[in-house]
Amino acid sequence: MDMSQYLDLFIDESKEHLQAINERLLELEKTPEDMSVVNDIFRSAHTLKGMSATMGFEDLANLTHQMENVLDGIRNRRLSVTPELLDVIFEAVDHLEAMISSIAAGGDGTRDVRRTVEQLKRIEQGEMPNKQAAREEPPLEHAYGEFEYHVLEQAKEQGFSVYEIRVRLRDDCLLKAARVYMVFEQLNEVGEIVKATPPVEMLEEEQFDREFLVTVVSKAPADELQKRLMGISEIDDVKVSRLSSDEPSAESEKAAAPQQPAAMEQAAAVQAEAEAPEKQTVKQATKTIRVNIERLDRLMNLFEELVVDRGRLEQISRELNHAELTETVERMSRISSDLQTIILNMRMVPVETVFNRFPRMVRQLARELGKKVRLDIIGADTELDRTVIDEIGDPLVHLIRNALDHGIEAPDVRAARGKPEEGIIQLRAYHSGNHVFIEIEDDGAGISREKVLQKAKSRGIVSPQAAEHLNDQQIYELIFAPGFSTAEKVSDISGRGVGLDVVKSTIESLGGTVSVDSQPGKGSLFSIQLPLTLSIISVLLVQIAEETYAIPLSSIIETALVKKEEIFSAHNQPVIDFRGKIVPLVRLKDVFAVPGAADDGDAVAVVIVRKGEKLAALAVDSFIGQQEVVLKSLGNYLSSVFAISGATILGDGRVALIIDCNALVK
Amino acid sequence: MTASVQADWKVIAFRLKEEEYALPVQHVRSIEKMQPITRVPGTAHYVKGVINLRGVVTPIIDLRERFGFAPEPYGEQTRIIIVALEDMEVGLIVDAANDVLDLPAESIEPPPEAIGSVEASYIDGVAKVENRLLILLDLAKVLDR
Numbered sequence: 120m121d122m123s124q125y126l127d128l129f130i131d132e133s134k135e136h137l138q139a140i141n142e143r144l145l146e147l148e149k150t151p152e153d154m155s156v157v158n159d160i161f162r163s164a165h166t167l168k169g170m171s172a173t174m175g176f177e178d179l180a181n182l183t184h185q186m187e188n189v190l191d192g193i194r195n196r197r198l199s200v201t202p203e204l205l206d207v208i209f210e211a212v213d214h215l216e217a218m219i220s221s222i223a224a225g226g227d228g229t230r231d232v233r234r235t236v237e238q239l240k241r242i243e244q245g246e247m248p249n250k251q252a253a254r255e256e257p258p259l260e261h262a263y264g265e266f267e268y269h270v271l272e273q274a275k276e277q278g279f280s281v282y283e284i285r286v287r288l289r290d291d292c293l294l295k296a297a298r299v300y301m302v303f304e305q306l307n308e309v310g311e312i313v314k315a316t317p318p319v320e321m322l323e324e325e326q327f328d329r330e331f332l333v334t335v336v337s338k339a340p341a342d343e344l345q346k347r348l349m350g351i352s353e354i355d356d357v358k359v360s361r362l363s364s365d366e367p368s369a370e371s372e373k374a375a376a377p378q379q380p381a382a383m384e385q386a387a388a389v390q391a392e393a394e395a396p397e398k399q400t401v402k403q404a405t406k407t408i409r410v411n412i413e414r415l416d417r418l419m420n421l422f423e424e425l426v427v428d429r430g431r432l433e434q435i436s437r438e439l440n441h442a443e444l445t446e447t448v449e450r451m452s453r454i455s456s457d458l459q460t461i462i463l464n465m466r467m468v469p470v471e472t473v474f475n476r477f478p479r480m481v482r483q484l485a486r487e488l489g490k491k492v493r494l495d496i497i498g499a500d501t502e503l504d505r506t507v508i509d510e511i512g513d514p515l516v517h518l519i520r521n522a523l524d525h526g527i528e529a530p531d532v533r534a535a536r537g538k539p540e541e542g543i544i545q546l547r548a549y550h551s552g553n554h555v556f557i558e559i560e561d562d563g564a565g566i567s568r569e570k571v572l573q574k575a576k577s578r579g580i581v582s583p584q585a586a587e588h589l590n591d592q593q594i595y596e597l598i599f600a601p602g603f604s605t606a607e608k609v610s611d612i613s614g615r616g617v618g619l620d621v622v623k624s625t626i627e628s629l630g631g632t633v634s635v636d637s638q639p640g641k642g643s644l645f646s647i648q649l650p651l652t653l654s655i656i657s658v659l660l661v662q663i664a665e666e667t668y669a670i671p672l673s674s675i676i677e678t679a680l681v682k683k684e685e686i687f688s689a690h691n692q693p694v695i696d697f698r699g700k701i702v703p704l705v706r707l708k709d710v711f712a713v714p715g716a717a718d719d720g721d722a723v724a725v726v727i728v729r730k731g732e733k734l735a736a737l738a739v740d741s742f743i744g745q746q747e748v749v750l751k752s753l754g755n756y757l758s759s760v761f762a763i764s765g766a767t768i769l770g771d772g773r774v775a776l777i778i779d780c781n782a783l784v785k
Numbered sequence: 786m787t788a789s790v791q792a793d794w795k796v797i798a799f800r801l802k803e804e805e806y807a808l809p810v811q812h813v814r815s816i817e818k819m820q821p822i823t824r825v826p827g828t829a830h831y832v833k834g835v836i837n838l839r840g841v842v843t844p845i846i847d848l849r850e851r852f853g854f855a856p857e858p859y860g861e862q863t864r865i866i867i868v869a870l871e872d873m874e875v876g877l878i879v880d881a882a883n884d885v886l887d888l889p890a891e892s893i894e895p896p897p898e899a900i901g902s903v904e905a906s907y908i909d910g911v912a913k914v915e916n917r918l919l920i921l922l923d924l925a926k927v928l929d930r
Contacts, residue, residue, distance in 0.1 A: 424840050666824065711826035751842045753825065753835060755873045756928065761827045766835055766842045774823040774835050774842055 129174050130223045131409070136163040137216055138475060144208060145478050151200035161190045167215070176228045179218050185239035186211050192243055196318055202486075207238045209479070245326075267314055271362070274336040279310070281362040282337065282344060287330045292353040295325045302333070302354075305347045310337025329355070334362075412505065415466055422462050423749040426655065429455055430746065430770035459655060459747075467502035470548045470557070473512045474499050477519060477546065484523050491530050491541040492523060501548035503555050507649055510629055511557070514622040518559045518645050519544065521619070526563030526643055536640065538562065550651075557647040566637035568594050578602055595635045599623040627781060630671075630764070632731060656750055658767070658777065659726065660743035663708050664716040667775045668739075669748060669767055674780040676727040676734065678742060683721055695736050697727060705783050706738045710762060716740075730784035737783065746770075750777065793889055794912075798919060799866060799882035802854055806879075807886070807912065807919040814867040814874065816882050819859050836876065838867065845876040851927065852907070870924050877927075886919070888912045893921065 143160045150156065164187045171179035186208060192198035214232045222228040271281050284306070288298055299322045306312055314334040317327050337344065341359045348357040429452055436448040474496050485492040503511070527533075527542035534540055547558040571594050575581045580600045581589070589597075597603060601620040626633045631649040650656070650673065658669035659678070681695050686704060688694070693704040704725065708716035717740075725736040748767035753760060764779035796807035797816070822834040822845055831850035835842050845865060850856055862881040867874060896908040909923040 420840075427840065713826070714824075753842060754844050754875070756844045756875045757825060757828060757832070757835070760825055763825065763827075766823070768837045768840065768842070772837055773821055774837050776823065776825065776835075 125174070126222070129170055130219060133167060133170065133215075133219045136167045137212060137219065139163045140167075140212055141479055142475065144205060144212070145482065147200060148202070148205055148482075154194060157190060157194045161187065161194060164190060171228075176218070176222065178229050178232055179215065179222075182211055182214060182218075182232045182236055182239075185236050185243070188243045189239050196316065197245070197321065198242065204242055207235065207242060209483075211235050211239060270313060271334075271336065274313075279336040279338055280341075281313075282310075282335045282341060283360050283362055284333050284335060284344065284348070285330065285356075285358040285360075286333070286348065286354060287356040289353045289355045290329065292329070294353075295327070296323050298351060298353055299323065299331065301351045302348060305351065306333065306335050306337075306344070309339040309344065309347065310335045415505075419462060419466060422459065423655070425455060426459070426747065426749050427768045427770075427772075430748075431772065432770075434770035463504070463651075463655070466505045468505050468508045469500045469502050470508065470511075470555075471499040473508055473515060474546060474548070476512075477515070480516065481519065481523065481544065484520065488523065489529065490523065490527055492527050493541050493543050494519075495543060495545045496547075497545065498548040501550060501555060503649065504651065507555075507629055510625060511647075511649070514625045514633075514647070515546075515557065515559070517619070517622050519546070522559055522561040522563065522643070522645075526561035526565075528564050555649045555651060557649065558644060559647075560642060560644045562642040565639040565641055565643055566595055566598065566635070567639060571595065571597055574603065575600065592636070595637055598635065599633070630673075632781075634731065655747055656777075657745060658748050659745055660769075660775065661707075661724075661726065661739040662741045662743055663711070663739050664713045666711075666713055667743065667769065667773070668707065668711075669746075669775050669777045670726055670728065670737070670780065671764075671777065672745065674728045674730065676729050678724065678726050679736075680722045681725050681736070683719060683723070686719075686723065695725065697734065697736065700734065702727065702734045702736045703785070704736045704738055707778070708738075708740075710783065728780040728784060730781050733784050735780070735784040737778070737780075748775075748777075793887055794893065794921075796886050796888055796919070796921070797866065797882060798884040798886050799864070799879040800862075801848055801852070801879050805917055805919050807888070807921050808866065808868060808924060809921075810885065812868045812870060812924050814869050817865040817867060817876065819863045819865065819878075833878065836865070838876070841874070843867065843874055843876050845878060846927075847878045848927075849878070849880075851877075868924060868928075870928055873928060875928055886914060888914060888919070 140160050140163045143156050143163070147153065147156045147160065164183050168180050168183035168187055171183060189198065189204070189208065193200060193204075198204065211232075214230060214235055218228045218230050221230070275281060286302055288295060292298060303312060303319075312333055312335050315322060316332045321327060322331055335344070341361055345357055345359050348354060348359075432448050433452065436445045477496070478494055481492055481494040522544050527544065528536070528538075530540040533542065543562050545558075545560045547556075547560070549556055568591060572581075572586055572589075575594075575597045576583055576586055580597060580603060586594075599619045599622070601618065603618055603620065623633050626647055626649070629649060631647060633645065633647045635643060635645050637643040657672040659672060659675060661668050661670060679697070681704075686693050686695055689701065693706075694701050695704050696702075704723075706719075707713070719738070723738045724741055725738050726742075727734055727736050746769075748769075750765050751767060752765055753763070762779050762782040763776050765777045766774050767777055769775050794807075795810045797810055797813045798805055798807045800806075817836075817838070820836055822836050824834040825832065825844070828834075831847050833845045833847050835844050837843075847856065857880070859878070863878065864882040865876040865878055866882055867876050869875075892914055893910045893912045895910055897911065907923055907926045909921040912919045912921060
């Protein structure tokens with residue numbers, strides 16, 4: 120049977136399952152007792168195993184199978200969740216990801232996973248990767264799953280009592296399994312055993328120390344149970360405690376103190392239960408279809424063509440001035456604007472797709488660095504154009520690594536500074552106007568003004584004279600300068616020569632900006648501002664001699680006419696007075712060496728543009744008008760042209776260049 | 786790319802000054818008539834700018850100026866040959882282009898020390914077909930910045 124037609128589907132779904140496993144594993148680490156999480160992971164792993172076996176990817180199926188066994192162990196409470204166990208599972212997931220990538224890239228998905236398989240096998244057999252951790256098990260304690268909880272509730276409603284009985288065998292007890300059997304026998308006579316910890320199979324195999332715990336529903340009073348059990352020989356101690364109605368909810372509301380009124384806890388438990396299914400139904404409620412991204416790209420390209428033609432039609436109808444034609448063209452323009460909104464929205468992807476790999480990255484880095492770090496993600500559902508999403512991952516990885524490595528201090532240092540040992544990195548995304556902001560804030564050491572200055576001077580990034588006039592903000596911005604790195608020791612995490620300048624240039628190439636703020640001792644904040652979409656932008660078209668240029672509206676503050684006598688000179692640089700601010704005047708005809716450009720007339724048309732806090736006045740010959748245009752690249756042959764960020768096709772079919780204002784504002 | 790191991794070549798022949806040049810047809814996307822070019826400031830003198838090639842912004846090189854020949858005004862015969870190499874698409878302005886030829890492998894010779902007026906490094910080889918002498922261009926070198 121030819122499987123190739125299912126391959127794409129297989130790859131897509133495998134990736135989804137792996138992502139789900141990743142997310143749930145992190146959750147499991149936080150709530151190791153939550154069996155619903157283990158079940159989710161188990162289901163994903165199981166599906167993955169089935170799919171890969173069907174597709175004939177042996178290594179993949181084999182590894183997933185072992186993983187499944189371990190998960191099953193956790194599910195049946197034979198194994199307990201420890202960081203070491205999770206490390207091995209994470210490693211297995213890493214392998215799985217690599218195999219899927221290899222398959223997606225046309226490979227056969229084979230990989231040497233023997234070591235990991237071996238480790239998983241050992242864990243499955245009850246051998247912990249770290250024996251120490253295994254023995255540090257907390258005192259026996261029952262946690263009830265949803266199903267068991269319901270059983271207990273029902274039993275109570277029917278007038279049964281629920282007892283938790285702790286049985287300790289004598290040190291010299293020889294036939295432990297036999298005693299267990301007798302205990303169970305006695306209890307079964309007067310009630311029903313709902314649960315045992317360790318599980319019955321382990322008790323029967325004598326895989327327990329001296330103590331075990333059983334939960335029984337019975338109508339008999341507690342002291343009768345006590346008496347019955349104490350009658351069995353070789354039993355050291357029996358403690359029977361009656362469970363009140365709120366206690367079984369311990370699992371869902373572990374942190375909640377038992378002193379809290381029972382009603383409140385009940386409510387909380389119900390809520391916690393209600394939450395999970397609700398999430399699922401919301402997901403199911405919206406009907407979606409899977410569309411190949413290439414098709415969306417083609418749709419976008421076709422639409423871009425349409426926008427170009429729309430511009431052309433608008434121009435023709437203006438020239439002809441024919442009422443019906445004008446009306447039709449106007450309607451078409453409106454419809455195509457709506458269409459544009461829809462298509463652009465379709466290409467929007469939640470930043471979650473980028474963010475979701477960070478929790479694991481932070482976990483791993485924090486362990487490597489011996490730091491305690493918590494990553495808080497806010498606004499993961501914020502949407503961005505797919506093209507931006509594709510590019511933003513690496514800069515964010517860099518900034519987060521940076522925050523972990525240079526920002527957050529080691530736990531002892533933090534303690535000494537009176538901070539909680541666990542550092543917090545907050546990753547935020549939100550919309551504002553036509554932009555999306557992504558912020559990375561840490562509560563670490565902050566940026567040392569002096570160290571930055573010292574390094575910048577020694578690297579020749581600023582002259583000592585210039586350094587004296589810099590304010591804090593300007594000094595912090597120096598870390599984005601090429602060739603700058605403040606790490607005192609080069610670590611594996613960051614500071615591998617790839618500096619923040621790369622982050623800055625990547626973000627600027629996306630039409631965005633990045634800034635940094637810091638408070639020594641309190642932490643730093645990196646803020647990235649990105650355009651919502653890259654492909655269709657609003658521009659002001661301007662004329663310089665015979666040439667037409669486009670200036671993105673996003674960087675324009677306003678346009679003005681400046682009289683000749685209002686142009687001054689400061690340090691050989693022409694400047695104008697714009698609302699009380701001295702703004703440098705940049706003559707585009709000089710910057711772009713426009714042929715046939717005339718000298719300034721009595722008044723100069725200027726476009727005031729902004730880059731961060733700084734302004735510049737771009738002198739042009741005349742303004743043509745505002746237009747929506749499709750941003751196109753100049754092609755790979757002309758990869759970097761000074762002060763030109765791209766090109767667009769105008770209504771008459773000619774190409775106009777788009778000015779990169781960032782390069783012109785100094 | 787040594788000429789000796791190549792099988793028969795299918796080439797586009799074009800004229801530049803008084804000489805005939807050839808490019809392998811697999812690199813040629815299309816041949817266009819002259820059209821308005823938008824100048825791109827701050828580029829090499831032989832980069833004439835960009836054109837709108839059916840919605841794709843395509844850079845244009847004047848091959849005469851690339852090779853250091855005196856520029857000529859463009860005329861009726863002037864053509865833009867759109868070529869593709871790796872991830873680049875570039876238009877080359879030539880004096881005329883109107884022939885597709887099959888060059889037998891044995892007609893191709895390595896470039897002589899000095900041929901015509903083009904610097905030998907741009908040349909992959911020469912071919913003699915009947916009475917014509919064709920200069921095979923090394924596109925990678927021509928597009929090298």
